[in-house]
Amino acid sequence: MKKNIITLIIIVIVIAATVYKLAANVEVAKSKAYIPEVSKAVVVKAEEVLKSDFNYEFTYSGTFIPNREIMLVPQAQGEVKGIYFKEGDVVGQGKLLLQVDDAMLQSQHIAAKASYDNAKTNxxxxxxxxxxxxxxKMQVDGNYLQMKAAESQLKQLEIGIKKAKMTAPFNGTITMRNVEMGSVVGQSPIARLTDISSLKLEINVPETDIIFFETGKNVIIKSELYPTEQFQGKVEFVSDRGDESHNYLVKIRVANNFKSKLKAGMYASVTLVKKMNATSLNIPRLALLGSAKKPQVYVANNGIAILRDIVVGRSNGTNIEVLEGIAQGEKVITNGQINLTDSCKITVAP
Known part of the structure; x- marks a missing residue:
């Protein structure tokens, strides 16, 4: 019994010591914690709200598509006897690309030519x-019909022999090959021919801005791959019908004769500047807080930061048009907002 009492006393002492130590640690932590001085003014930067000309700059991104591109399908069926291209080849219009076995057609052509010559002589x-x-006259007409029938048969075989030779329909680059010697071809594509002598940039423009695009308009195009270069483009097509999101397809043609070679599938963007007809209030984009649905700014008012709701218009990248919520001559805070709360004291740095 005495032993149990001693054990209990030891446990109580240990618990008391632990509680005392924890309490001491809390006091130390409190002494080290930073307690901001509520009365101390926060240093910020601010700019006066002025009414000035506001140019609206808008950028739309899209993808380059080739000037022309087709899948090449042989017009004749049979075994491949000759392949005269490989992936990456630049070929000219009319170049022979593929030869399908035409031995039987050639043999039939010889016989048909002899029949035609004989019918013509008769x-x-x-x-x-x-x-x-x-x-x-009936005999003459009968021989004439025999000659024309032989001629028709001869022309059919000549067409078949011509179809056995597949040629390039236009200048371009072979960007895919799917055929080997000895394989049998039919109605499946065996290659892809792509013409990028010029490219078309396809962009989708919302209905609010489609009026800024018209056929024949010259625009500047930029590519992230060549950030220091600009490419001249011309609007070639503006759709008369929008999609479900009220966007309209616009196609811009770009000549691909620049030092920096553009390729189909690359991303690019076009930027247009719309000059507004009248001046408007605008603030630096740095001053804007909140969300797109509820934009806010801090206004510097006699050493106090006032959080205010505003209504914004368009943006040109650096400035934002303000429609409601701020008056000309007021100052909006552009730096130091992270340290502010509504109605806190501030000092505006010069």
Whole structure:
């Protein structure tokens, strides 16, 4: 019994010592904690709100598409006897790309040519003899029809032989090949031909800004791949029909003869500047707080920072147009807002 009492006393002493130590640590932490001086003014920077000309700058991004691009499909079926291109080749219009086996067609063509020549000879003989040797008009007409039938058969075989040779329909680059020697081709694509002598930038423009785009308008295009360069483009197409989001497709043609080669599939952007007809109040974008639905700014008023709701208009990247909430001559805080609360004291730095 005495032993149990001693054990209990030891436990109580340990608990008391632990509680005392924790309390001491809390006091030390409190002494080290920083307690801001509520009465101390926060140093900020501010700019006066002025009414000035406001140019609206808007940028739209899109993707370059080729001037022309097609999948090449052989017009003849059969075994491949010759391939005269590889991926990456730049080919000219009319260049022979593929030869399909035409041995049977060539053999048939020889026979058809002989039949046609014979039919033509017979027709000429009967036609010349019609007036003197008692040859009837029916015989002449019959030989004429035989000649025309032989001619038709010959032309059909010549077309088949021509189709066995696949040529490039326009100048371009082979950007895909899917055929090997000895394979049998049919109605499936065996290559892709891409023409990027010029490119088209496709962008989607909302209905509020589509009036700024018109066919023939010259624009400046920029690519992130070449940040120091600008490319001249011309609006080629403006859709008359918007999509479900009220965006309109615009196509801008760009000549691809620059030192920095553009490629299909690259991202690019076009920026236009719209000059407003009248002056308006605008503030630096740095002053804006809150969200797009509830924009706010801090206004410096006699050493006090006042948080105020505003209504904004368009933005040109650096400044924002203010429609309501601020008067000309007031000062908006542009730096130091992170340390502010509504109605706190401030000192505006010069």
């Amino acid at each position: 027709y000429e003989r009967f036609k010349n003899a019609a007036s003197s040797d008692g040859v009837t």
